[in-house]
Amino acid sequence: MSRMRRHKLTDSLFRYFGIFCTFFGLVVLTIFIGKIVLMGIDRIDWNFLTGLPSRKAEKAGIYTAWVGSVWIVVLTSLIALPVGISAGVYLEEYSKKNRWSSLLEINIANLAAIPSIIYGILGLEIFVRTMKFGQSVLSGACTLALLILPIIIVATRESIKAVPDSIRQASYAMGATQWQTVWHQVLPAASGGILTGIILAISRAVGETAPLIVIGALAYVAFVPETPMDEFTVLPMQIFNWTSRPSQAFLTNAAAGIIILLIITFALNALAVYLRYKWQNKIRY
Amino acid sequence: MKFRNILSHCFYIVCLTILFDTGCNPGPGIEKSPLKGHIRIDGSSTVYPITEAVAEEYRSFTPGVKITIGISGTGGGFNKFVRREVDIADASRHIKEPERKNLQDSGLEFLEIPIAYDGLAVVVNKDNDWIREISVEELKKIWQPSATGTLTRWNQIRKNFPDRPLRLMGPGTASGTFDHFTEAIVGKAGSSRGDFMPSEDDNVLVQGIQGDINGMAFFGLAFANENIDKLRILSVINEKGSFYPDAENIRNGNYSPLSRKLYVYITNESVKKPEVVDFLMYYLDHVVTVIEDVGYIALNPEQYTEAKASLKSFVSKFAPENLKILDKHAEEVEN
Numbered sequence: 001m002s003r004m005r006r007h008k009l010t011d012s013l014f015r016y017f018g019i020f021c022t023f024f025g026l027v028v029l030t031i032f033i034g035k036i037v038l039m040g041i042d043r044i045d046w047n048f049l050t051g052l053p054s055r056k057a058e059k060a061g062i063y064t065a066w067v068g069s070v071w072i073v074v075l076t077s078l079i080a081l082p083v084g085i086s087a088g089v090y091l092e093e094y095s096k097k098n099r100w101s102s103l104l105e106i107n108i109a110n111l112a113a114i115p116s117i118i119y120g121i122l123g124l125e126i127f128v129r130t131m132k133f134g135q136s137v138l139s140g141a142c143t144l145a146l147l148i149l150p151i152i153i154v155a156t157r158e159s160i161k162a163v164p165d166s167i168r169q170a171s172y173a174m175g176a177t178q179w180q181t182v183w184h185q186v187l188p189a190a191s192g193g194i195l196t197g198i199i200l201a202i203s204r205a206v207g208e209t210a211p212l213i214v215i216g217a218l219a220y221v222a223f224v225p226e227t228p229m230d231e232f233t234v235l236p237m238q239i240f241n242w243t244s245r246p247s248q249a250f251l252t253n254a255a256a257g258i259i260i261l262l263i264i265t266f267a268l269n270a271l272a273v274y275l276r277y278k279w280q281n282k283i284r285y
Numbered sequence: 286m287k288f289r290n291i292l293s294h295c296f297y298i299v300c301l302t303i304l305f306d307t308g309c310n311p312g313p314g315i316e317k318s319p320l321k322g323h324i325r326i327d328g329s330s331t332v333y334p335i336t337e338a339v340a341e342e343y344r345s346f347t348p349g350v351k352i353t354i355g356i357s358g359t360g361g362g363f364n365k366f367v368r369r370e371v372d373i374a375d376a377s378r379h380i381k382e383p384e385r386k387n388l389q390d391s392g393l394e395f396l397e398i399p400i401a402y403d404g405l406a407v408v409v410n411k412d413n414d415w416i417r418e419i420s421v422e423e424l425k426k427i428w429q430p431s432a433t434g435t436l437t438r439w440n441q442i443r444k445n446f447p448d449r450p451l452r453l454m455g456p457g458t459a460s461g462t463f464d465h466f467t468e469a470i471v472g473k474a475g476s477s478r479g480d481f482m483p484s485e486d487d488n489v490l491v492q493g494i495q496g497d498i499n500g501m502a503f504f505g506l507a508f509a510n511e512n513i514d515k516l517r518i519l520s521v522i523n524e525k526g527s528f529y530p531d532a533e534n535i536r537n538g539n540y541s542p543l544s545r546k547l548y549v550y551i552t553n554e555s556v557k558k559p560e561v562v563d564f565l566m567y568y569l570d571h572v573v574t575v576i577e578d579v580g581y582i583a584l585n586p587e588q589y590t591e592a593k594a595s596l597k598s599f600v601s602k603f604a605p606e607n608l609k610i611l612d613k614h615a616e617e618v619e620n
Binding site (some may be wrong): 056213216217218220223244245246248251 | 344352357488507512
């Protein structure tokens with residue numbers, strides 16, 4: 001009987017520990033975001049969003065930074081999504097399970113753990129210098145695409161794995177080819193999980209600074225990119241630059257920049273949640 | 286359907302407004318220069334605020350010239366010269382011998398143009414009532430490598446100081462500021478005691494000094510002056526006397542060895558671009574008007590005149606076709 005009681009106690013102890021852990025993260029995050037919002041929210045206005053860099057904190061804006069960030073996100077997605085999803089589909093649906101494929105699998109999982117600055121050095125050598133893209137949006141996007149590819153591949157594979165095999169069998173039984181099966185059955189069924197992975201990946205790309213500094217994102221750009229070959233700056237770069245300035249007013253600017261960056265990230269996440277919801281409702285087995 | 290139309294209209298209006306807002310500065314009354322081009326600048330993050338400020342002024346009446354500025358460090362800037370990736374390099378120190386050799390090997394001649402003074406401030410807590418000034422020898426005693434673990438109390442610096450722990454803070458060992466301080470005080474760049482609290486973020490150093498009556502730190506004068514309500518800047522005693530780091534003492538060289546000149550570098554290839562020559566002349570003419578905003582100290586007027594003369598002879602040697610730009614600037618200044 002006493003043993004029974006002990007197990008019950010452990011059970012409820014873990015329950016409270018779990019609650020503590022959940023709230024610990026949340027509370028810290030809330031304090032952090034709250035502080036940033038209090039500090040920067042007054043600074044956000046139309047001029048801040050459309051202003052160019054300036055030595056006067058109250059005149060300085062993030063126009064080139066947020067436009068640069070949007071450019072980077074769009075281009076990065078255009079490059080990374082088709083490649084990543086196709087690679088995931090190939091590995092899960094087409095490739096044979098042998099030693100070769102498990103070696104690939106381990107390598108891709110390992111790629112996701114490489115520090116981002118290494119990707120920056122790689123991008124500098126390959127895209128900026130060897131392929132002569134220069135310090136352009138395209139170089140930045142290619143580098144970040146490499147960085148998030150492993151995340152997309154892993155997410156794609158995991159969600160394809162979760163699609164029940166009976167779906168595929170049924171599709172084949174109807175005379176569908178493998179491609180038709182993948183395109184019309186497997187991918188739609190796996191889209192929820194794939195989307196989640198994509199969003200995680202893109203949110204990471206939005207916040208990256210280190211690899212972009214290495215490939216030569218600039219601190220001062222007074223024009224927005226018009227083609228993928230133009231020079232650029234991004235929001236995290238602008239925030240980093242402002243936090244190293246002496247005057248308090250620039251720290252306020254940095255806080256305001258962080259709020260905008262958070263809004264972009266949250267907006268992307270919200271979009272993903274919405275899409276996933278819409279897609280999942282369509283699928284009924 | 287209707288709702289979607291309204292939405293897309295809103296989107297277009299927003300886009301157009303953004304385009305017009307940014308396309309339409311500057312205000313009336315300024316005669317715009319028709320010059321077009323692209324100037325790529327990279328280098329020291331210490332010089333960055335000055336170059337950014339000048340570029341900001343410059344773009345309001347030469348909107349056709351696009352300027353980009355990076356912050357990959359003084360060494361990084363020189364490195365990019367060799368790769369022909371920049372036109373102007375910001376530098377917080379002279380070019381080093383290996384860098385000079387790299388430039389020459391790749392067929393580049395360069396010109397160093399001084400643009401401003403920067404000072405290093407030694408600071409203590411506001412409530413610290415026992416120290417007003419500190420000598421170069423005392424600073425050396427505190428910061429030299431052999432002080433590690435042995436010089437740990439204030440009364441070891443001077444007998445009449447209180448018996449309190451000494452807490453030292455300073456910029457990270459990778460920064461140019463750290464190199465400059467150790468070279469000026471200890472004698473060798475990068476050589477310092479190891480047991481101080483380093484931070485790459487100067488704001489952290491300011492907070493550290495603000496919160497610790499036993500603290501002492503050094504960092505850029507711009508930061509110290511900006512936070513003068515939170516800390517106290519010490520005068521430095523050298524062989525000429527005791528000097529507080531104000532503009533006057535830095536400009537006449539009294540506040541040595543903790544002041545330095547900041548430079549921009551150009552090459553024989555970059556002066557071939559008319560927009561680079563135009564920007565440099567503008568830089569030398571107008572840096573005085575923006576320098577206080579960013580917390581640095583202007584050179585003497587004669588030094589700017591000298592710099593312009595050396596720029597002129599450099600241009601006439603390597604790009605005589607651009608001399609007319611210099612003459613145009615000279616006329617503007619006379620008028």
